[in-house]
Amino acid sequence: MTNSTDVLNGTESPNSTVALNSVEIRGLSRAFDGHTVLHDLDLDIREGEFVALLGHSGCGKSTLLRILAGLDDEIGGEVTVPARRSAAFQSPRLLPWLKVWRNVVLGLPGRPDRALAEKALDEVGIAERATVWPKTLSGGQAQRVSLARALVREPELLLLDEPFGALDALTRGRVQQLVAELWQRHGCAILLVTHDVEEALLLADRVLVMDGGRIAHELTVDLPRPRDLTTPDFVTLRARLLDWLGVTRTLEGTPS
Amino acid sequence: MTTKSPATAVLPPQTAAPESPAPARVTLRGTVKTGRRLTVPRSVRRSAGPVGLVLLWFLTSATGVLPESVLASPVDVVKQAVELTENGELPGAIAASGRRAAIGFLIGASVALSLSLLAGLFRLGEDVIDSSMGMFRAIPWVGLIPLFIVWFGIEETPKIALVALGVTYPLYFNIYGGIRSTDAQLVEAARMMGLGRLGLIKYVILPSALPGALVGLRYALSTAWLALVFAEQINADAGLGYLMSNAQQYFRTDVIVLCLAVYALLGLACDFAVRILSRRLLTWRANFEGEV
Numbered sequence: 337m338t339n340s341t342d343v344l345n346g347t348e349s350p351n352s353t354v355a356l357n358s359v360e361i362r363g364l365s366r367a368f369d370g371h372t373v374l375h376d377l378d379l380d381i382r383e384g385e386f387v388a389l390l391g392h393s394g395c396g397k398s399t400l401l402r403i404l405a406g407l408d409d410e411i412g413g414e415v416t417v418p419a420r421r422s423a424a425f426q427s428p429r430l431l432p433w434l435k436v437w438r439n440v441v442l443g444l445p446g447r448p449d450r451a452l453a454e455k456a457l458d459e460v461g462i463a464e465r466a467t468v469w470p471k472t473l474s475g476g477q478a479q480r481v482s483l484a485r486a487l488v489r490e491p492e493l494l495l496l497d498e499p500f501g502a503l504d505a506l507t508r509g510r511v512q513q514l515v516a517e518l519w520q521r522h523g524c525a526i527l528l529v530t531h532d533v534e535e536a537l538l539l540a541d542r543v544l545v546m547d548g549g550r551i552a553h554e555l556t557v558d559l560p561r562p563r564d565l566t567t568p569d570f571v572t573l574r575a576r577l578l579d580w581l582g583v584t585r586t587l588e589g590t591p592s
Numbered sequence: 593m594t595t596k597s598p599a600t601a602v603l604p605p606q607t608a609a610p611e612s613p614a615p616a617r618v619t620l621r622g623t624v625k626t627g628r629r630l631t632v633p634r635s636v637r638r639s640a641g642p643v644g645l646v647l648l649w650f651l652t653s654a655t656g657v658l659p660e661s662v663l664a665s666p667v668d669v670v671k672q673a674v675e676l677t678e679n680g681e682l683p684g685a686i687a688a689s690g691r692r693a694a695i696g697f698l699i700g701a702s703v704a705l706s707l708s709l710l711a712g713l714f715r716l717g718e719d720v721i722d723s724s725m726g727m728f729r730a731i732p733w734v735g736l737i738p739l740f741i742v743w744f745g746i747e748e749t750p751k752i753a754l755v756a757l758g759v760t761y762p763l764y765f766n767i768y769g770g771i772r773s774t775d776a777q778l779v780e781a782a783r784m785m786g787l788g789r790l791g792l793i794k795y796v797i798l799p800s801a802l803p804g805a806l807v808g809l810r811y812a813l814s815t816a817w818l819a820l821v822f823a824e825q826i827n828a829d830a831g832l833g834y835l836m837s838n839a840q841q842y843f844r845t846d847v848i849v850l851c852l853a854v855y856a857l858l859g860l861a862c863d864f865a866v867r868i869l870s871r872r873l874l875t876w877r878a879n880f881e882g883e884v
Contacts, residue, residue, distance in 0.1 A: 405784055406784075407780055407783070407784065422784065422785065423781075425777070425781065427777065429777050429778055429780075429781035431778060431796065431799070432876050432877070433799040433800075433802075434795070434876075442782065442785050442787065443782065443785035443786035443787040443791065444786065445786075469875070469876045470876075471877070489785070489786070
């Protein structure tokens with residue numbers, strides 16, 4: 337277990353709960369040019385737990401995700417994450433000059449493994465697009481490839497940065513469903529950054545609301561899966577989250 | 593503008609006389625002819641200009657309006673082409689010039705590639721190389737011919753050096769620019785997927801610099817031929833430039849025009865090759881490809 341865990345900027349965690357927690361964050365802070373974005377933040381994510389991170393733009397949620405991804409190391413405090421982790425972003429970020437299947441296995445050791453790529457693409461439902469250029473994919477298809485690329489690495493922690501944000505409503509629903517299935521099959525921990533309250537409640541075990549660089553609120557979602565966003569329990573939880581986010585519902589329909 | 597009422601905007605008061613009110617309806621007449629229309633294919637229209645000019649050239653030469661001492665007639669130029677090809681002078685000259693262009697291009701391209709990689713990939717390289725390249729760029733490279741003769745003599749070396757110099761700048765700036773325009777998000781994603789430094793260069797940075805590099809290659813090849821024309825005017829004993837300066841001494845405008853035409857054809861052939869190469873290498877691009 338010690339080998340599969342990275343400690344970012346700090347000493348080995350003396351904690352005995354390493355085996356239970358996939359992510360441990362202690363006293364994390366991050367400042368950009370003197371402007372503090374993360375304030376002394378503590379957070380644990382258990383193995384296989386699906387955590388959604390909500391918050392207004394600029395609250396620091398994407399910064400936190402980038403730090404967990406290892407893309408930002410100018411931090412204070414200590415972050416312990418699994419060595420095997422991967423990410424999918426709001427834009428699919430596929431390399432346009434590599435065929436779809438080569439994108440999926442990009443960066444894996446050894447020769448590009450076509451069979452492995454096709455298995456991963458099959459899992460996200462677009463095996464037949466393996467040999468095309470990324471430019472020919474629709475937005476939803478490209479996002480599926482991006483998920484396949486993240487999952488083919490068998491991550492213990494999957495970081496999702498608003499992966500459904502740029503999709504149309506119908507496609508978004510289908511890809512959300514796909515993520516729920518993939519999570520149950522792979523059993524990895526997921527941290528999903530989003531600003532969609534319903535998406536967070538549909539998918540996550542636990543919803544965190546960030547404000548001012550801290551975890552301001554925390555909500556454990558006990559609803560049975562698959563979840564129905566019309567049940568009274570769901571509506572109650574949604575109202576509470578919206579209240580925490582400072583959104584008051586003055587209009588019928590989904591608040592922005 | 594928007595506050596004006598439509599009536600006053602469209603019609604001045606004097607034409608809006610009560611007996612001739614503005615027509616409320618207009619008839620739009622189509623321009624499509626019902627019968628068969630005489631259409632000239634686009635390729636014919638495009639070639640009409642050059643063909644017409646050559647015809648004009650031929651006619652003025654044949655009638656003596658254009659004296660041979662000014663410009664030889666196209667018939668003489670073709671005759672010279674056949675004659676010089678048969679006695680081996682023209683192929684020999686093309687081979688000598690082509691060799692200079694090729695060696696100069698290879699040297700210039702290697703220098704440009706190494707410098708642009710150093711400047712593009714490392715910040716230290718950028719600080720040291722890019723400002724110097726900007727400074728050297730300001731020197732007109734044709735003006736270096738006298739200095740090159742002092743340094744390298746009058747043999748092959750100054751000619752090759754001039755071609756190499758002319759090739760270096762367009763390639764350097766385009767490859768460097770291409771490397772620096774790499775999408776930082778792609779670099780981040782690729783790093784996240786476990787690519788190391790070499791992998792990043794191979795799979796992300798160089799492919800994204802490729803379109804720029806190919807543009808640079810087109811510039812570089814045309815510059816190579818241009819540099820050759822300048823370089824071969826000085827003390828050449830073989831090559832197209834030698835053929836030209838020889839012809840100049842005997843007022844042989846037919847040979848001069850022939851050599852110019854050969855230069856142009858070689859340049860066009862290189863350009864065509866790069867365009868084919870671009871089409872093959874950049875099939876992944878989703879850019880605007882021009883309307884049909």
